[in-house]
Amino acid sequence: MPSVETSPVSVQDAKRLFSGWKASPAIVLAVSGGPDSVALMWLAARWRKTLKQGPRLVAVTVDHGLRKEAAREARDVKHLAAALDIEHRTMKWRGDKPKTGLPSAARDARYRLLVRAAKSCGASHILTAHTQDDQAETVIMRLSRGSGIAGLAAMARQTDRGDVVLARPFLDVPKARLVATLEKAGIAFADDPTNHDPRFTRPRLRALMPALAAEGADARGLARLAARLARANEALDVMTDGAERYLASRDGDGPNAGFELVAFAALPVEIRVRLLMRAINRVGHEGPAELGKVEALSEAINRIGPAQKSGSGSHRLKQTLAGAVISIAKGRIHIIPAPPRRGRVAGLP
Ligand SMILES: Nc1ncnc2c1ncn2[C@@H]1O[C@H](COP(=O)(O)OP(=O)(O)OP(=O)(O)O)[C@@H](O)[C@H]1O
Secondary structure: OOOOOOOOOOHHHHHHHHHHHOOOOEEEEEOOOOHHHHHHHHHHHHHHHOOOOOOEEEEEEEEOOOOOOHHHHHHHHHHHHHHOOOEEEEEEOOOOOOOOOHHHHHHHHHHHHHHHHHHHOOOOEEEOOOOHHHHHHHHHHHHHOOOOHHHHOOOOOEEEEOOEEEEOOOOOOOHHHHHHHHHHHOOOOOOOHHHHOOOOHHHHHHHHHHHHHHOOOOHHHHHHHHHHHHHHHHHHHHHHHHHHHHHHHHHOOOOOOOEEHHHHHOOOHHHHHHHHHHHHHHHOOOOOOOHHHHHHHHHHHHHHHHHHHHOOOOOOEEEEEOOEEEEEEOOEEEEEEOOOOOOOOOOOO
8 A cells, every 4th residue: 555655744855855945045935825835945944944045036926817715825925935034025916817728728817926026036946845745746647648758757846937947846856745834833834726626637636646556656656757757768868869960960051941752761759759759840830749649740751761762652641730931852851931820911811
């Protein structure tokens, strides 16, 4: 039977978790008012007090303007921040809200506002309180969407956001430990009802987690899988860099859109798919290409390869994907920007 660690986070644990930010000028703590991020603020404040010199801590709460309790929750965070002796800012998401895709639009707006707050106070990093449980849910969510290795690697420990780095120090910490930390300290926290709202995918998948854990697929194991896949993904990316350089060196005359077909076809399938994905995303203007579509394209190219070598069959291929045109001619795969679609030109209906 899997067991979840439930001990509060100790001073020593916190010292280790935050050690990377000792020399930062300032860090932003993203605090929604829920248990995980209130624990982040409390633990960071306690850690900061143990240092003679250390970063300025600025807690930031984003009010998405979607729930009437949000303003009060932001005020509660402000009061707690004041009691802990750290600065606090509330950032509001203004303007029209979309009817569909609201969670992802709210997330985009939240990160935009957090980055703005970080820049305005000279912070090098934004810390969020994503936990091991969040990481496990992300793995299951990506699995259900048919993601590849990069997607199943789930959330990165650090992500560059322009001049600011988004960091997730609690990815190995079970949520139960953060809740235990607050209970021990006697700190109150908010419960966001959208976290349990079955209209959204994440809460529906969250409800499945106890059953998966009972079968042995607990948060710890799923988060470990994500870490292993992140490692594999990093290695594959480095190999793709090498393959890109190798193909460019065969072209000789500097950067060239596309690849020599025979050299490309000799590479492992995973690397071919990644090369195509990169090239399409570089020139395409319709957002990142879908993995399944790039895999299908890779297979179509693969079928043409042997036909071209033997001189038999038709080796014509021309298709548009994510705003890029991919074609094969004279032994090369060409990948160029697609002309704008009719009706999508700026100013046209
Ligand atoms: N409104 C917000 N303002 C500031 N930071 C936020 C906000 N919402 C989320 N975050 C940050 O992103 C992390 C993950 O967000 P998510 O929505 O998964 O968490 P949550 O349900 O709000 O959990 P909690 O508040 O307990 O951390 C939070 O831990 C927090 O660091």
